[in-house]
Amino acid sequence: MVSDFEIPATYSSSSAYPACFARILHERTRCRGARPLGPQRRIIVTVTLRVADEPPDRPEWLRETIRLLVESTTDERAHLLAIVDSAPEAELSAGSDDDWGLGQVAAHALIVERGVTLIGLRLATGAEPGPTGQPRPAASATTRTGIAALAARAAATCDRLRADFPGEPDAARTARHPYFGDLNCFGWLLMLPIHYKGHLAALRAGRPSAL
Structure with missing residues (x-):
C-alpha cells in the first residue's frame, strides 16, 4: 500500500532575500511567489511524501x-x-x-x-x-x-x-x-x-x- 500526504512546515530566516512560498515535490523545489518581509521572514514549505507499507528493498x-x-x-x-x-x-x-x-x-x-x-x-x-x-x-x-x-x-x-x-x-x-x-x-x-x-x-x- 502506498499513500501520499503533505507535511506543512514553517521556519524563520534572517537572510536578506525576500520570502518565498515553496512546494517541494519529489525532490524538486518550485517557487510560487515572493514578497519581502524585512530581515526576519517566514517561509512556508509543504513537503509531499510517498509512504510505502511494503518497501521493495x-x-x-x-x-x-x-x-x-x-x-x-x-x-x-x-x-x-x-x-x-x-x-x-x-x-x-x-x-x-x-x-x-x-x-x-x-x-x-x-x-x-x-x-x-x-x-x-x-x-x-x-x-x-x-x-x-x-x-x-x-x-x-x-x-x-x-x-x-x-x-x-x-x-x-x-x-x-x-x-x-x-x-x-x-x-x-x-x-x-x-x-x-x-x-x-x-x-x-x-x-x-x-x-x-x-x-x-x-x-x-x-x-x-x-x-
Whole structure:
C-alpha cells in the first residue's frame, strides 16, 4: 500500500532575500511567489511524501541492519576483552552475588550476547526461543580461560546470525524478556549493543550497572 500526504512546515530566516512560498515535490523545489518581509521572514514549505507499507528493498535493509548490529556488538565485545586482558587475576575472581566483580560482569555480558543472539535468530526463523532468564555467574566460576571460551562462542554465534538471519523473518513470534516483557526477534537483537554499552560505561566509571 502506498499513500501520499503533505507535511506543512514553517521556519524563520534572517537572510536578506525576500520570502518565498515553496512546494517541494519529489525532490524538486518550485517557487510560487515572493514578497519581502524585512530581515526576519517566514517561509512556508509543504513537503509531499510517498509512504510505502511494503518497501521493495526490505530484505536488503534487514541484511544491512544485521550486519551493523553484528559489527557494533563485535566492537563492544573487543572493548570488554581489552579490559579483561589488562586486569590482574585477582580482580577477575573478585566479587559476590550482590556486588559483581569484573570477571562476573564479563562472563554475564558474553553469555547474554550469545543467548540473546540465539533467541533472536530462533524467533526470526519461527523456532522455539529456549530459556530467556538473566544469567548470574558466581565469582568463583570466572577465570581468564573461561572468559576467553565464552567470547569465542559469542563470536561464532554472531557469525551464525549474520549468515542465517532470514530475509523474511517471523516478526510475530515473541519471547518474554525478564525486564522488558514480550519481544520479537528485533526487540531482542537490537538491545545487544545497549547491554554492552551499559556494562562498559559502568566498568570505566568504577560503579555497578543495573543491566
